[in-house]
Amino acid sequence: MASRTRGIDTRQRLMKELKAYNKEGENETFLYLRPVNDEDLLHWEAVLKGPAASPYEGGLWGLDIRIPSDYPYAPPTIHFTTKIAHPNIAWSTGEICSSLNNDWKPTVNLSGILAAIQLLLTVPDPDSPLNPDIAVLMRNGDLAGWESVVRYWTEEERWQGVRW
Amino acid sequence: MASRSDSVNKVATLWAGSGQASNATSSVAENVAYRFVLDRKVQTISSNGMPDDGLVSGLLFVPTLEPHDPCYDITASSVPPNVTRYEDVSDFGYSLVGLAPWVTAECSLSFLSAAQKVGTHAMIFFQPSDNETDIPPDSNDSRWATNDGDKWRMDNNYPVYAISGPAGATLINDLSWYSNKTPDSNRDEWTEDFALQTETNRLFARIETGKETEGASPSIWSFVLAIAGTVLILSIILMIIYRLVLRKRRVQLQRRVNAGQVDIEALALNQMTVPQEVVNKMPLYTYLEINPPAEPTLPQDNTSANPIDHDSGDKANSLPPNENNHTQDEAGIQKPEAAMIKPGQNESRRSKYRLSHTQTTCAICLDDFVVGSSTVRELPCGHIFDPECIDPFLTRNCCLCPLCKKSVLPAGSYYISVTNEMVNREHHSRRP
Numbered sequence: 351m352a353s354r355t356r357g358i359d360t361r362q363r364l365m366k367e368l369k370a371y372n373k374e375g376e377n378e379t380f381l382y383l384r385p386v387n388d389e390d391l392l393h394w395e396a397v398l399k400g401p402a403a404s405p406y407e408g409g410l411w412g413l414d415i416r417i418p419s420d421y422p423y424a425p426p427t428i429h430f431t432t433k434i435a436h437p438n439i440a441w442s443t444g445e446i447c448s449s450l451n452n453d454w455k456p457t458v459n460l461s462g463i464l465a466a467i468q469l470l471l472t473v474p475d476p477d478s479p480l481n482p483d484i485a486v487l488m489r490n491g492d493l494a495g496w497e498s499v500v501r502y503w504t505e506e507e508r509w510q511g512v513r514w
Numbered sequence: 515m516a517s518r519s520d521s522v523n524k525v526a527t528l529w530a531g532s533g534q535a536s537n538a539t540s541s542v543a544e545n546v547a548y549r550f551v552l553d554r555k556v557q558t559i560s561s562n563g564m565p566d567d568g569l570v571s572g573l574l575f576v577p578t579l580e581p582h583d584p585c586y587d588i589t590a591s592s593v594p595p596n597v598t599r600y601e602d603v604s605d606f607g608y609s610l611v612g613l614a615p616w617v618t619a620e621c622s623l624s625f626l627s628a629a630q631k632v633g634t635h636a637m638i639f640f641q642p643s644d645n646e647t648d649i650p651p652d653s654n655d656s657r658w659a660t661n662d663g664d665k666w667r668m669d670n671n672y673p674v675y676a677i678s679g680p681a682g683a684t685l686i687n688d689l690s691w692y693s694n695k696t697p698d699s700n701r702d703e704w705t706e707d708f709a710l711q712t713e714t715n716r717l718f719a720r721i722e723t724g725k726e727t728e729g730a731s732p733s734i735w736s737f738v739l740a741i742a743g744t745v746l747i748l749s750i751i752l753m754i755i756y757r758l759v760l761r762k763r764r765v766q767l768q769r770r771v772n773a774g775q776v777d778i779e780a781l782a783l784n785q786m787t788v789p790q791e792v793v794n795k796m797p798l799y800t801y802l803e804i805n806p807p808a809e810p811t812l813p814q815d816n817t818s819a820n821p822i823d824h825d826s827g828d829k830a831n832s833l834p835p836n837e838n839n840h841t842q843d844e845a846g847i848q849k850p851e852a853a854m855i856k857p858g859q860n861e862s863r864r865s866k867y868r869l870s871h872t873q874t875t876c877a878i879c880l881d882d883f884v885v886g887s888s889t890v891r892e893l894p895c896g897h898i899f900d901p902e903c904i905d906p907f908l909t910r911n912c913c914l915c916p917l918c919k920k921s922v923l924p925a926g927s928y929y930i931s932v933t934n935e936m937v938n939r940e941h942h943s944r945r946p
Contacts, residue, residue: 359879366880422878423911455916456907457877 392417405497409504425454435503437474437485559653560667560674568723570636572609577628585621592642594690609635611719619660637674640682650676788908801888878903895920
C-alpha cells in the first residue's frame with residue numbers, strides 16, 4: 351500500500367478493477383473495458399453499448415479513457431472515438447459534457463462512469479449542448495426528427511471493431 | 515447698502531440684479547433710514563466697463579442736461595426740479611451712479627454724454643411710460659434702440675442698467691428729498707432732526723449683478739445639482755440598507771452552517787477540505803475489534819442506529835442477506851438492517867448493528883479488510899475506509915463521505931465564511 355500522504359496505489363486499484371471486469375464478462379453497459387496495452391495501465395479503451403428502449407439502442411461506440419495518476423481521487427478523462435449524435439457530446443472531438451465529473455467520488459469506478467455515460471444517452475440535456483445541431487432539434491420539440499437522426503447515426507457510425 | 519462716513523449718512527438704495535442679493539443680504543438688512551430694494555428686477559442693457567464681480571455702487575444723481583438742449587424740456591415731466599444733481603454729490607468723493615428717464619433715444623444719449631462728462635461709474639434708465647413693475651426688457655429690445663446703433667455702448671465706458679418705470683419714478687422722486695434743495699414749503703412738515711439729516715444724506719446705489727452669462731443658468735444648475743445630489747444620497751442610503759440586509763443574512767446563514775443545520779452539498783461546499791486535526795479525531799481502530807463500550811447501549815439506541823443503516827442501504831442491499839443474523843438477541847431489534855451483515859465475517863452479535871460491520875472492503879482501494887489486522891478509519895456517518903485511502907481524500911479533495919456524501923465535519927467546525935452567493939443558493943435550495 352502506498353504511503354499515507356500519497357494515498358492509495360492507483361495501479362493496484364486499476365488491476366483490481368480490471369480483474370473484476372474480466373470476471374464479470376458480458377453485461378448491459380459495455381462490450382469490453384480494458385487497458386489499451388500491457389505497458390500503460392493509465393490508458394484504457396472501452397466499447398459502450400446503446401441503452402435499451404432509446405434511439406441509441408443497438409449502437410456501439412468506442413471510448414478512449416485516460417486515467418490521471420491520482421485516480422481514484424480525480425476522475426478519468428473519457429471521450430468518444432466513434433461519432434455519436436448527442437446534444438451533450440461533441441460531434442468532432444467526442445468530448446463529453448463535463449457535468450459527469452462534478453459528481454465524481456473515489457468510490458466510483460470505471461464501469462460506474464461508463465454506466466453514467468450510458469445513462470446520459472437516455473437523458474440528454476439540450477440546454478448545455480456540445481452538439482448544438484442535435485440540441486436544437488430537441489429544443490424545438492422535433493423529437494421525431496431528433497430520434498430519426500440519432501437512429502441514423504447510431505447505425506451509420508456503429509463501432510466496427512472485433513471483440514478481442 | 516452703506517453707512518459710509520460722517521459726511522454721507524445711512525441712506526441708501528439698492529438693486530440686486532440677477533438674483534444675487536435679497537433682503538437677507540447683510541448689507542440690505544442694515545438699519546438705514548431709506549431702503550429701496552429691487553430684487554432680481556434690474557436689467558443690464560450695457561455691460562461696458564462692468565467690474566468682474568458685477569458690483570457697482572455710488573451716490574445717485576441725475577445728470578444735468580445743457581439748458582438749451584430740447585431734451586431738457588422733453589424729460590422735465592419725469593425729473594423733479596429739485597432732484598439730486600451732480601453738484602449735490604460731487605463733494606463727497608464717492609463714485610457716482612446716474613439715474614435718468616428714457617424718454618427718447620436722443621435724450622437718453624444726451625443724458626449718457628452728460629453723465630460721461632462728470633465721470634459717472636454707471637447709469638440707470640427707466641421708462642416713465644412703462645407701467646410694468648417686472649424686470650425691464652433686455653438689452654436687445656427695440657425700446658432701448660438708438661439711432662446710432664450700438665455706438666453709444668462703445669462711447670460710454672460704464673455699465674448701463676434699466677429698472678422698471680414705476681420703480682424709476684419712485685426713485686427719482688425720492689431722490690428729490692435727499693438733495694439739499696428741499697423746498698422751504700415742505701420743511702415745515704419735517705422734524706428738525708430729519709431736516710438736519712437731509713443736509714448730508716444722499717441716496718447710495720448698490721447694484722449687484724452676476725456675470726452676463728450666468729444670468730439665468732445658476733438656478734438651472736443648482737436645480738440639476740439638487741436632483742443629482744438627492745439621487746446620490748438616496749442611492750447611498752439604499753446601498754447601505756441593501757448591504758445591511760445582506761450582512762444580516764450572511765450572519766444568519768453562518769450561524770446555521772456552524773450549527774450544522776444546512777445541507778453542505780446544496781451550498782456547493784463539497785470542495786471544502788478537512789483539516790488534518792479533524793481527521794485525526796475520527797475513530798481509528800482495528801477492523802472488528804471495536805469499542806466494546808458502545809455495544810450495550812446500541813440496542814436501546816435504535817433511533818440513532820436506524821438512520822445510519824438507511825444511509826448505507828444502496829450498498830448494503832447489494833450484499834447477500836444472512837439468515838444467521840436473525841437469531842437470538844434482545845427483543846424488538848430484529849430489523850431488516852440486521853440482514854446487511856455479511857456472512858462469513860466473524861463478527862460478534864453484540865455489535866452487528868454497527869454500520870461499519872456491513873463493510874468488508876475499502877471502497878477506495880477495493881482491498882478487503884482483514885479481520886484483526888486492518889486498521890480502519892470510521893467517519894461520523896459510520897462508513898469505514900483504510901486511513902491511507904480516506905485521509906488524503908478528506909484533507910485534499912472533499913469533506914463529504916465518498917459513499918453517502920454526508921459531511922464529515924462536526925457541527926460548528928465549518929472553516930468557511932459565508933458569501934452572498936451562498937446565501938442566494940441556500941435560499942433557492944430551500945424552495946421546493
